Amino acid sequence: IGNVYYDQNERISQKNISADLIDQKTLFEIAGEHGKKTAIVSGKKNMLTLFEKGCDIQATMSAHPDYIGEAPQLDDSENNDQYYDYHLKTTSWVFEALKSVLTEEKPDFTLVNIQSADSIGHRFGPDSFEVAQAVKLIDQEIGKLFSYMKKSDILSDTAVMILADHGMSPVSKAIPINVLMNNNFDQAAVVVDGRNAYIWLNGDDAAAVTAFFEAQEGVARITSKGSPEAQALRVDCERCPDLILDSEPGYLFIPEALLWKYQGMHGTTEDSDMNIPMIFFGSGIPQNQEMADAKIVDLAALTCKLMGLTADGFDGTVPRLTAPGAEAVDFFTGQGD
Template sequence: MRLAAFATLAATALLAACSHVPSQAPQDDPIVLMIGLDGLRYDAIDRWDAPNLQALAERGTRPERMIPVMPSKTFVNFYSIATGLYPEHHGMISNSPWDAAAERHFNNAEGSPQDPFWWQGEPVWITAERQGLRSHIMFWLGSESPVDGDMASVWHPYEHNKPYDERVDEVLAWFDAPAGEQPRFAAVYFDHVDTVTHRAGPFTPEEGQAVAEVDRLVGEIVDGLEERGLLDRTNIIIVSDHGMSAVSTERVIRIDELADLDGILFEEGMGSYGMGLEPFLMGYGSEEDVNRVYQALQGADPRIMAYRRQDYPDHWHFDHPDRGPDLFILAQPDWLITTSSTDLSNPYHASLHGMHGYDNRAESMGATFIGAGPVFPQGTRPTAFENVNVYGIIACALDLEPAQTDGDPAEIARITGGNCPAE
């Protein structure tokens, strides 16, 4: 039964990690450590050598893939993982949403990552804090913003260039603190695979090197937990936000050559650099203008589909009341949308060989989930599941009373082999 619905590229350097009053915890209480590996396709560790990730899968569970929410973008999905909510309920419907009611555009440089206006729902670190468990978070989407004044015990403004080994060192240092100051829930984010495969594309040697690097980092974290005597009571959860599809400037659709776009505001064109190469466009305008463009695009090119707000497929779940677009134009995987003014010879565009954001049920958008620890059965490979169930798995592992989410208790029970029974 479905429960009731309800990287950043720049950040301020003015805030340091923030701390709350520590709570005491028994030495054998369970721990959850969630590691976010941006852009790690569901099949990447089958195609490349990843001994540490494979070892976690062998002693735990690895579903065949994790289904991202729509659209299959980073901010959208890492926040759905954190809250257990679809974008229509948590409000982060793209990497830089437009709120039509407030006429506001999410902007990293203007402090949007710290602004509670953009981040709705209750992230799992807030659930933990409100029930007396410390949470330490490094660079997870949404962790910079308070929820009714509450934040994780430790959190950081995003630093894209913070060396990965320093991230590992700090995570392990959290567990060197006195017992009452250690986290019961911890999370850390690594962008590496996504950053590399946007440029090189999936199925390339560069992807393999990136997978090897994050596998090394995961191995160091696992070894560090074992050295500290914490591995047996730690549930390690590996998640990615989406997969990756191979793209090229030879597979581009110039949308303004198919329809007159006057009167439509496209969120993707609102940034400093204008329209780039996109897997989709979110448009806002009057009913008349939306219908005109929608009709012009019907059958105009088989590689794109246009949807009006009332026509979205049921499985998308991103029709937020204030931020859902009036018109959504979606390319097929491997294709990109732009306008005739875009210079495809620009080195930034020309070097783009990987993209995500396509239909969340597309196989190439499949994400990774690996869970190893007390709450997970050993060596299982369940069928695919939706990422809105991760919150519930974490809540169960920590014996938390969950907030209302879009997760399915039956799915949570299935992925955990019945260790989190549906009630």
Template sequence: MVAVALLAWSLTASAAAPPRLVVVIVADQFRADYLTTFASHWRAGVQTLLRDGANFRRAQYPYAYTDTCAGHSTIATGTLPRTHGMIADSWWDHETNLLVDCTDDEAASIISYGSPLVVAAPVAGRGATPAGGRGAAPVGGAGNSPRNLLAQTLADELRQQRPGGRVVTLSLKERAAINLAGHSGDAVMWFDEAAGTFATSSAFASAPVPEVTQFIDASPYVKDVGFVWTLRDPSTTYRNRDAGVGERPSNPWSGLFPHNLEGATAAQYANLWRRTPAADVYLARMATALIDAYRLGQAENKTDFLGISFSTLDYVGHQFGPDSREVEDIAAHLDDVLGSLIAHLDDKVGRAKYVLAFTADHGVAPVPSPAKGFGRLTLDDVRERIEETLRNRYGPPDKDAHVARIYYPNVYLSPAIRQRLAADPLTVRAVQDAVTSLPGVARLLYTPELSDRSRDPLVRAAALGRAATRSGAFLIVQKRNWVLGPRGTADATTHGSPYDYDQHVPLILLGGGIRRGTYDAAAAPTDIAPTLAALAGVTLAKVEGRVLQEALLPDSQTTRR
């Protein structure tokens, strides 16, 4: 039914000239409530989106576990994790007995745009440069690719159904850039954390892309070495105080502004730089350079695709929390970044000739506060409680442990235990009772019992996010405002829950064919790809979202000059 509706709308919408450029912008960890909470800071990009765009105020993810890989894959494909397969940033592979990152591919190689920084030496005050020359050949070892993505993206369909268009995606995270692009792309770029350089994959290119090389050579990110992160606005305009309780800033920073990059070692520099507004500015500058180099959106009868995922808010949010001055200020700086990017698109392409979607891959929980009645539970406690229960019921394992791995929210068991539990509902209940007796655990769901037709909204949400060969035997659901993570985590907080602060995200459309306004109809990030596909006159092979028809202008009112 949804596919038929999408096709019907696509045929109607294609009567108008399709956009020359489709833009998807993801602000990693940007909660929907930030749009109003931080409203006093909007004077550029966010202000433009809210004033001129179609704002769906009730947009939220329908599945239970929200993270970067799942979110970007959902946005890009219009399908849910049960379909696109990207259930989490990582999952346990029973065949190899290894934890697999969602874009891991041992057959792919990393193509670097610079050698690693010299770790042993402090970063010089005049500006550091990478040791050695540009990486012109693939780097050995496991790389990244879209091979684990089981659905076609909007960018994939644009390339196949409207040949000749370019696909460019950028992020600080490989799982964001890759999943926005899909299975091919002209420039698919991310920041390689291990090497401290920008990189791509042999899955997309055989050598460094010249247009990207030109930008990086002319403007290496290490030129930000003297950057000092100060407040964008007067301190009296911030609702959040400095040095909040529970913050966990990276060494050598404290919880107080300003935050300085100068004097950091090379290893610290790459880590800290990603946590400053300078990183978002740099990514936007790279995007505008590639818009110009590829002349995105400037050719008739072609539709290019540009995907940008800004990651800094997520890095900062994990360490400082949503109620920190740092998060508030990153959002304020991002407003400027979005403003400059939209202005460049207006100038080079024209507002009526492109369509843009702005959203987030997930939200974030508040920093745990025992005084407020919620706290932190370690996954180690959950694992030990399950292991203890299974040993009491079945005896010690033949080797290793009954619990193979926990990667939140999935609990992976040994093959022998999975088989025994399938015929032993009493032990399943014993495990569930043992875990839910821990503080902070709301439920432990047994995945073979999940159904997307359940009347229990939590069970249904969990089912929408489950892929049988990649999900665990159990799914942990924490209580509201509780945070689960490993012992000794460096994060103050995290995401990945079925609650509004994680699921509720912005969804704003802007550009040609878009009817501006505020919409209270139910919506989800799964609706972005079908809506943009309809405007571009292409169809999606698989779709679980809907076309947001209420925000689209009728043909007689759609003009793209």
């Protein structure tokens, strides 16, 4: 759920999901089965825990090929000036590492993770000067990448997809849900992921837990397993939590003492947390079109179509495109068309 895995037998949670916990094949594995070379370039040190299966070339802050320059280091993560400067430097490092990987390895499929907007947004808030500067830098680096790919003739047979995995909302108030759970319930367990909290009842009364949190300041809504809302959100599986809590605007589930680290957070079903940019260009991508009702889960199906890979079982589909004033049609061509 989100960035968190909860072991119902051991009743413990861990923040980073590892590759062996993922049942479905990743795009790296699908591409590898079709003889494609894959790569990941990431500003997050732990990104490979998700994609270590099927990824041929791995370039992260902590481990990368010798032809890539040394990654920036952060001495004091609690110093805001150092934190901000480090993430800007990391952004430039990721783009330089990407160009090196494209030149040296010529991968067929590459995942690039630029973490600065997310990290800086959490610390300083989504509407901050610091986030604006981070986005400007990312925009400049994308422009340099475009020029490099065009000059190197990489763009002629490569599609580039730029997107985020979530939005972000400003926050300033804490809901200490772990303390509330420990002080009021014997069996129920909670996992926190920003502006969401996931509760497994483990024998505690659902009505009592629900009523308790409905009365808490900052709790916006509670979704129960088996409800139409849970089914619509596709969080109604056997392993899904019994209750999902969304926070009110401005609130997040966190101890009061840690609130200073977070002026921005995401996780709810609000538009500010859910809406993301999706910008595609390059080979197989028509110009001056808009995607109709595109979702982030459509990325896998679209990637396979553009690369000419045969795969199914995705939650998403290839987005339909529309020109201004026209009906939506399927304009994505796929590799070689």
